[in-house]
Amino acid sequence: MEQIGIDRQIKKDVIKGILSETFKGCKIHYFDQGNTWEIEDEKQLDDDSICFSLIKNESEFPILIEIxxxxxxxxxxxxxxLAKIISDQLNCKTITDYKKPYESLYCPSDSVIFDKGHAYFADDGNTMWADGExxxxxxxxxxxxTNYKFDDKANLITSNS
Structure with a gap:
């Protein structure tokens, strides 16, 4: 599961379009986690389906995109x-999890913010974004x-691929 914060309100069709364009080999479905708990076009779910939700967050990133x-x-x-793609395409700030390349353990308060083509290491400990206070x-x-690349089915492309 991926979680990406975005610094503005956004319509689900915009995110669905970005995900569909990025992962052309996958079917993209909206999952209404906030109200109905229904999955859009649920009967069409298969092994190549990805679901996403838009969840309200009381922070400077008012929408959490959960994939x-x-x-x-x-x-x-x-x-x-995905956070970089969304930031670049929508000209907005995004935030997601980060792990330093030389660290074996993930620290939950480490994040990366993408803004205007730049990446910033950020500390989200004790924040409205991460903790609700x-x-x-x-x-x-x-x-x-690292400039990661993924194929049309959302799999990491490595030099061995």
Missing amino acids: TRTSDKNALERGQY GEEVKIVKEIFL
């Missing part, structure tokens, strides 16, 4: 890949990330 039915393998990288997310410094 499910993707492989747990490379979820962190896929989240960063506290301050805004703190940008620590600009960072340069």
Whole structure:
């Protein structure tokens, strides 16, 4: 599962379009987690289906995009890949999980913010975004990330692929 915050309200059709264009080999379905708990076109779900939800968040990132039915393998990288695409295409700020490349363990308060083509390491500990209380997310410094690539079925493309 990938979770991406976005700094503005957004219509589900816009996100569905971005996901459909990015992962052309997958069927994209909206999952209404907030109200009905229904999956759009549920009868068409298959192994190549991805679901997404738009969830309200009381922070500087008022919409959380939650993506499910993707492989747990490379979820962190896929989240960063999508957060960058969404930020670039919609000219907005996005936030998602980050793990330092040399660290073996993921720290839950480490995030990456994408804004205007740049990536920033951010601390989201004790914030409205992550914890529902506290301050805004703190940008620590600009960072340069690996430019991950994924295929049409949402699988990481490696040099061995």
